[in-house]
Amino acid sequence: MSTSDPVLAVSGLWANYGATPILQGVDIEIGKGEIVGLIGRNGVGKTTTMRCLIGLLRATAGSIRVLGQDLTGQPADAFARLGIGYIPQGREVFPRMTVAENLTVGELIGGPKGKKQPDLVYQYFPRLAERRYQLAGTMSGGEQQQLAIGRALIGNPALMLLDEPSEGIQPSIVQMICEALKSIRNELGTTILFVEQNLDTILAISERCYVMEKGRITAEIPPGGVTSEAVRGHLSI
Amino acid sequence: MLYQFADVFAFLILSAAGLAIVFGMMGVINMAHGEFIMCGAYVTVGLVHAGFPLPLAQLCGTLAAGVIGVIVEMAIVRKFYTRPLDSLLATWGLSLVVTQGMLILVGSSVAGIGTPPGSFAVGDYTFSVYRLVLFAGALAALGFVYLIFMRTKFGVHARATMQNAKMARALGVPVGRVYALSFGIGAGLAGLCGALYAPTMTLIPTMGATFIVESFVTVVVGGSNVLLGTAPAGILLAAVRTSLNAWHGQIIGQIGMLIAVILIIRILPEGISGFLTRKQR
Ligand SMILES: Nc1ncnc2c1ncn2[C@@H]1O[C@H](COP(=O)(O)OP(=O)(O)OP(=O)(O)O)[C@@H](O)[C@H]1O
Ligand SMILES: [Mg+2]
Numbered sequence: 001m002s003t004s005d006p007v008l009a010v011s012g013l014w015a016n017y018g019a020t021p022i023l024q025g026v027d028i029e030i031g032k033g034e035i036v037g038l039i040g041r042n043g044v045g046k047t048t049t050m051r052c053l054i055g056l057l058r059a060t061a062g063s064i065r066v067l068g069q070d071l072t073g074q075p076a077d078a079f080a081r082l083g084i085g086y087i088p089q090g091r092e093v094f095p096r097m098t099v100a101e102n103l104t105v106g107e108l109i110g111g112p113k114g115k116k117q118p119d120l121v122y123q124y125f126p127r128l129a130e131r132r133y134q135l136a137g138t139m140s141g142g143e144q145q146q147l148a149i150g151r152a153l154i155g156n157p158a159l160m161l162l163d164e165p166s167e168g169i170q171p172s173i174v175q176m177i178c179e180a181l182k183s184i185r186n187e188l189g190t191t192i193l194f195v196e197q198n199l200d201t202i203l204a205i206s207e208r209c210y211v212m213e214k215g216r217i218t219a220e221i222p223p224g225g226v227t228s229e230a231v232r233g234h235l236s237i
Numbered sequence: 238m239l240y241q242f243a244d245v246f247a248f249l250i251l252s253a254a255g256l257a258i259v260f261g262m263m264g265v266i267n268m269a270h271g272e273f274i275m276c277g278a279y280v281t282v283g284l285v286h287a288g289f290p291l292p293l294a295q296l297c298g299t300l301a302a303g304v305i306g307v308i309v310e311m312a313i314v315r316k317f318y319t320r321p322l323d324s325l326l327a328t329w330g331l332s333l334v335v336t337q338g339m340l341i342l343v344g345s346s347v348a349g350i351g352t353p354p355g356s357f358a359v360g361d362y363t364f365s366v367y368r369l370v371l372f373a374g375a376l377a378a379l380g381f382v383y384l385i386f387m388r389t390k391f392g393v394h395a396r397a398t399m400q401n402a403k404m405a406r407a408l409g410v411p412v413g414r415v416y417a418l419s420f421g422i423g424a425g426l427a428g429l430c431g432a433l434y435a436p437t438m439t440l441i442p443t444m445g446a447t448f449i450v451e452s453f454v455t456v457v458v459g460g461s462n463v464l465l466g467t468a469p470a471g472i473l474l475a476a477v478r479t480s481l482n483a484w485h486g487q488i489i490g491q492i493g494m495l496i497a498v499i500l501i502i503r504i505l506p507e508g509i510s511g512f513l514t515r516k517q518r
Binding site: 079080094096097105108152155 | 390393394396397400401403404405406407408409410411412514
């Protein structure tokens, strides 16, 4: 990868569920170390976009390039091994495995030669260290969200994709997670794309935003422009 | 009596472990399970006739079944993961083809190799040492499954795949390879069953059927988890069967075991492992 390559470059992405087109030409470009928000109302296709970006849903047209490599049409495990950490909406931890075992799976991110960061995960999320041998399914929502993030972070991903990390979680934990994400970016240079509807979270961490409507990016909030008014205007809340 | 219990237990565990792994991991009901058992037995006997020592022949029989399992997964089973009924039909078809093919190729029976001699006496009864080997084999199979699935990275990846295949893949698990290997392990355990019982029985191409009832019954009672299901189910069913055997003979033992199965499924529809994991949460 040359230094000028964007970490993520999506162009003209189309995707369907069955015969219904959901994404209709999505363009996104994110440089190294940026923290970018993807916002929009319910059902506009944010989660669908994320599922395409990790390879769980195959695009019908358009291309996805990560770190200069064309991943279009590859299976999800190839996306992960290249260094993408995916934190899905609803967390999806492995319920009948311990915290430590969940993290072990995440070590596959970045491939066998990539650096692994178990200590860093426990340092950012001490709760996970305390609960190391607890079954993930028995943990609270906030703890599961920390585990889902830790599970991606452990593989030292170049790009983290978070789908509504604040959903159903109390404000103090959301704040802690936001601080952790910023510090991860500052220390490791991790690029972060996150979907969010919670105004405080958007204001707390995004440096710029894409606004999605009906399967397309219809507006962008540039760096420095992420204000309460701007975001409210686009989410019409 | 304890000795007979161990005997029945070994038979149930060895015949069911492979089936349970394939069902638990992939949700595939492997109708060709009996043919993997046959494969293990035939390879073992063939190699003994060729001059191999029995234990080495048994190891080869186990491995042969495992390798064929991996090939069968990649060639056939893989195509049917989203269609469980079709996978049942496909493996059933495979079972028929293999059984008939063996009848044509090697004929209806092969000279046996005889049970290794050696016996010991407890009170008035004499017991064959080889029966103890079978019991040890059953325990070893359980131990092996425990080590592989609970103590290795492959095991963690396999269980993650079992619980949420999409998420496992999104974290980098090569799901296809995990399925192929798991199917191979299941087939290999079936092969081990055949290899261990080969000296004790006549080899015919339909010999897999001898094990099928017990293996399905144990898996149904146990549920989809080998360690939390198959093992306790083996203990329970072996206890029922040996006490009834002692009371009124083999037939009553068999009937009693099947009645016990029906009762257990009424009470625990998800099997023993379903019940145990639900209690955990
Ligand atoms: N598996 C599916 N099958 C069919 N349609 C689906 C499926 N998943 C999502 N959709 C549809 O695709 C559209 C976009 O869904 P998506 O989940 O991407 O929305 P979203 O922007 O993430 O919404 P939210 O803010 O509620 O999470 C919706 O109309 C939804 O009904
Ligand atoms: Mg969504």
